[in-house]
Amino acid sequence: MHTRLCRHATGEPAQYAASAIAVGLTEIGFSDHSPMQTDGFDDWRMRLSELDEYVELVTRARTDFPAIRIALGLEIDFLPGHEDWIRDLAHRHNWDYLIGSVHYVEPGWDIDNPAKISTWHNRNPAEVWAAYFDRLSQAAGSGLFDIIGHVDLCKKFGFVPETDFMPHVRKFLSTVARAGVAIEINTAGLRKQCHEIYPSRPILEAAFRLNIPITFGSDAHAPDEVGADFPSAVALAKDCGYTHSLRFQQRERHVARL
Ligand code: ZN
Ligand code: FE
Numbered sequence: 001m002h003t004r005l006c007r008h009a010t011g012e013p014a015q016y017a018a019s020a021i022a023v024g025l026t027e028i029g030f031s032d033h034s035p036m037q038t039d040g041f042d043d044w045r046m047r048l049s050e051l052d053e054y055v056e057l058v059t060r061a062r063t064d065f066p067a068i069r070i071a072l073g074l075e076i077d078f079l080p081g082h083e084d085w086i087r088d089l090a091h092r093h094n095w096d097y098l099i100g101s102v103h104y105v106e107p108g109w110d111i112d113n114p115a116k117i118s119t120w121h122n123r124n125p126a127e128v129w130a131a132y133f134d135r136l137s138q139a140a141g142s143g144l145f146d147i148i149g150h151v152d153l154c155k156k157f158g159f160v161p162e163t164d165f166m167p168h169v170r171k172f173l174s175t176v177a178r179a180g181v182a183i184e185i186n187t188a189g190l191r192k193q194c195h196e197i198y199p200s201r202p203i204l205e206a207a208f209r210l211n212i213p214i215t216f217g218s219d220a221h222a223p224d225e226v227g228a229d230f231p232s233a234v235a236l237a238k239d240c241g242y243t244h245s246l247r248f249q250q251r252e253r254h255v256a257r258l
Contacts, residue, residue: 001220002075005046005054006033009221013061013070019223021068027247028226029071030058031099031149031217036077037085042110055093071096071248075149078102078139086144097215097248099184100145103153105131112156126161129154133168137175146248147215148176150186151199158193169203177210182246182253185237187229188219197229197236208241213253215246234258 001016002009013030020028032054033045046054055072062070072093076086078100090098103110105128109119120128132154140148151172176183186198199207207214214237218228237245238258246253 001028001030001218001226002032003030003054003057005050005057006044007046008044011223013057014064015223016220016226017061017065017068017070019226021065023227025068025227027069027071029073029096029217029248030054031073031075031097034074034076034089044110044113051089051092073097073099073248075099075101076145077104078135078142078144079104080135080138083142083144086142090144094250096250097146098144098251099147099149100139100142100181101149101153102132102135102139105135112153117157120157120159123159124161125154125159126163126165128159129161129165130168133165133172137172140172140176140179140181143179145181146251146253147182147184149184149217150188150219151183152189152203153198155194155196155198155200156189156192166202166206170206173203173206173210173212176207176212182213182215183207184215184217185233186217186219187233188217188221190229190232191225197233201236201240204236204240213244213246213255214242215248 003013004010035046035048035051039047058072073096076098103112105111109116189196189198216233218225220226244255244257247256
């Protein structure tokens with residue numbers, strides 16, 4: 001879940017916590033977009049000077065809402081060459097989990113940014129998807145993250161290759177399995193043009209066959225999105241064979257029954 005600090009979400013951690021209790025959740029986690037080393041990198045993440053405030057707000061919500069467990073995490077962009085920066089971030093606070101995500105497939109193009117949708121029209125989706133999954137594999141193999149976020153984000157606007165992209169997915173998933181990372185079932189895709197959970201069923205079925213663990217996320221960018229479509233997410237997980245998911249505490253994994 002996100003907070004107002006990333007500048008494209010709304011609401012305070014306390015509002016997300018209150019909303020989570022109202023919909024019957026017993027645990028939530030914040031994973032707002034991490035800062036970059038330089039604040040001008042883009043306009044959809046917290047500034048470096050806001051990182052401590054973010055941690056304080058989540059910590060305060062923990063105190064104010066003892067009825068629910070609140071995990072402190074970050075969603076970090078994986079960019080080749082940024083590994084030292086990611087390690088630096090990892091050591092700055094007592095994170096419960098770090099989500100590694102790919103939004104950028106090349107400098108200056110964050111493929112899920114609605115303001116840059118025109119770039120998709122000038123590209124071959126097969127090449128973009130290949131670049132995306134290649135970078136996602138690097139993220140999974142980096143050992144920097146506990147969870148890989150929104151695995152097939154490249155489908156967001158509906159630009160899907162006509163050729164079979166599963167070989168790229170399988171290569172990614174085998175890296176995930178080898179690295180012992182989890183993937184998330186993220187319901188935000190249902191709220192986007194693709195109208196589908198991230199990842200798609202064939203990807204999740206392949207993940208299950210490789211014993212890859214899962215987590216659940218609404219990717220809420222507003223308090224009323226907390227836990228959105230979780231019944232569909234759990235049904236999909238069970239359909240694919242899953243009986244358990246993971247929760248994280250101080251970067252240690254705990255298995256929970258669905
Ligand atoms: Zn966001
Ligand atoms: Fe993301």
